[in-house]
Amino acid sequence: MNTLRIMVTGGAGFLGSHLCDALLAEGHAVTAVDNLLTGRRGNIEHLRNDSRFEFLEHDICQPFDYGRVDYVFNFASPASPVDYSEHGIETLQVGSLGTFNALELARKYEARFLMASTSECYGDPEEHPQKETYWGHVNPIGPRSVYDEAKRFSEAATVAYRRYHQLDAKLARIFNTYGPRMQINDGRVVPNFMKQALRGEDLTVYGDGKQTRSFCYVTDEIDGLLRLAWSKEPGPVNIGNPREFTILECAQKVLAVTGSKSQIRYEPLPADDPKQRRPDITKARTLLGWEPRVDLESGLKMSLDYFRGAVAALATTRA
Numbered sequence: 001m002n003t004l005r006i007m008v009t010g011g012a013g014f015l016g017s018h019l020c021d022a023l024l025a026e027g028h029a030v031t032a033v034d035n036l037l038t039g040r041r042g043n044i045e046h047l048r049n050d051s052r053f054e055f056l057e058h059d060i061c062q063p064f065d066y067g068r069v070d071y072v073f074n075f076a077s078p079a080s081p082v083d084y085s086e087h088g089i090e091t092l093q094v095g096s097l098g099t100f101n102a103l104e105l106a107r108k109y110e111a112r113f114l115m116a117s118t119s120e121c122y123g124d125p126e127e128h129p130q131k132e133t134y135w136g137h138v139n140p141i142g143p144r145s146v147y148d149e150a151k152r153f154s155e156a157a158t159v160a161y162r163r164y165h166q167l168d169a170k171l172a173r174i175f176n177t178y179g180p181r182m183q184i185n186d187g188r189v190v191p192n193f194m195k196q197a198l199r200g201e202d203l204t205v206y207g208d209g210k211q212t213r214s215f216c217y218v219t220d221e222i223d224g225l226l227r228l229a230w231s232k233e234p235g236p237v238n239i240g241n242p243r244e245f246t247i248l249e250c251a252q253k254v255l256a257v258t259g260s261k262s263q264i265r266y267e268p269l270p271a272d273d274p275k276q277r278r279p280d281i282t283k284a285r286t287l288l289g290w291e292p293r294v295d296l297e298s299g300l301k302m303s304l305d306y307f308r309g310a311v312a313a314l315a316t317t318r319a
């Protein structure tokens with residue numbers, strides 16, 4: 001493969017930083033653009049001395065052009081419910097203005113484009129598992145709408161640039177992904193349970209814990225995203241792990257992996273919390289030859305050292 005100049009918006013975030021690593025490993029030159037709203041310099045610190053990598057602190061809601069690019073991966077956006085609730089307006093802005101600016105950049109240089117969309121486009125789904133053909137069941141004015149509708153708008157904008165400007169633009173619908181570099185306090189299931197288990201606190205389960213989620217380990221997710229990126233397939237393509245767990249089962253796995261004696265505490269279910277979520281990955285399997293390889297227990301084990309470090313760092317900053 002030729003060496004490309006690739007821009008990753010949101011490159012200092014959890015997924016964006018792993019994507020930068022993978023693209024550099026493939027031999028490309030990578031520019032990460034990030035305003036550090038929910039990302040951290042620490043996620044890309046290890047790339048500081050790599051001459052093929054550069055980091056630009058910039059809010060993509062403001063137009064940007066740092067020279068020719070061959071590919072734009074648009075990953076900038078708060079992603080966890082805690083983050084997008086706190087930054088609701090910024091989330092709507094980055095999904096609309098930010099996505100437009102990223103698309104315009106790709107159009108200017110006739111670059112390829114991949115949009116990091118989400119399973120949240122399906123909302124609280126009435127079809128299970130979710131296929132890419134499903135249009136979703138989203139509350140446009142509920143507490144999650146700042147994220148869900150921003151992403152649905154991003155999808156519409158991406159498809160419009162494809163349709164009206166012949167941009168080689170793709171849509172990936174990412175399902176719950178976990179692994180090292182997730183923020184310990186971002187409220188998502190895995191970091192939450194890991195933090196509570198490692199501190200010996202009760203694990204908080206909302207509702208009866210029978211709602212289901214699928215969990216994809218980060219290396220699998222990045223592999224799927226790159227296969228889509230280099231394919232001719234425009235998407236949308238679901239990239240996620242189809243193995244479904246109840247939240248309670250996930251809590252039990254975290255307790256087993258950490259060896260924690262924590263108890264489970266039940267709390268009321270938040271508004272619009274999806275009851276079940278599982279990707280149908282037939283499209284990714286058949287068109288990209290992709291499927292996840294890391295099971296939940298192995299992924300949790302591979303993440304354990306990172307979460308131990310993050311919990312220890314939290315204790316130091318609080319001391």
Ligand SMILES: NC(=O)c1ccc[n+]([C@@H]2O[C@H](COP(=O)([O-])OP(=O)(O)OC[C@H]3O[C@@H](n4cnc5c(N)ncnc54)[C@H](O)[C@@H]3O)[C@@H](O)[C@H]2O)c1
Nearest residue numbers: 010013014015035036037038039059060076077079174177
């Ligand atoms: N992690 C998941 O399970 C998951 C699931 C579905 C979709 N996604 C999507 O993948 C992308 C990355 O998610 P993540 O989990 O890595 O989240 P993250 O919060 O760790 O990363 C997002 C990054 O975007 C940056 N950002 C936000 N607004 C910006 C702006 N206006 N300008 C420049 N940078 C900005 C943040 O600072 C952060 O570094 C997001 O678009 C998210 O919607 C993630």
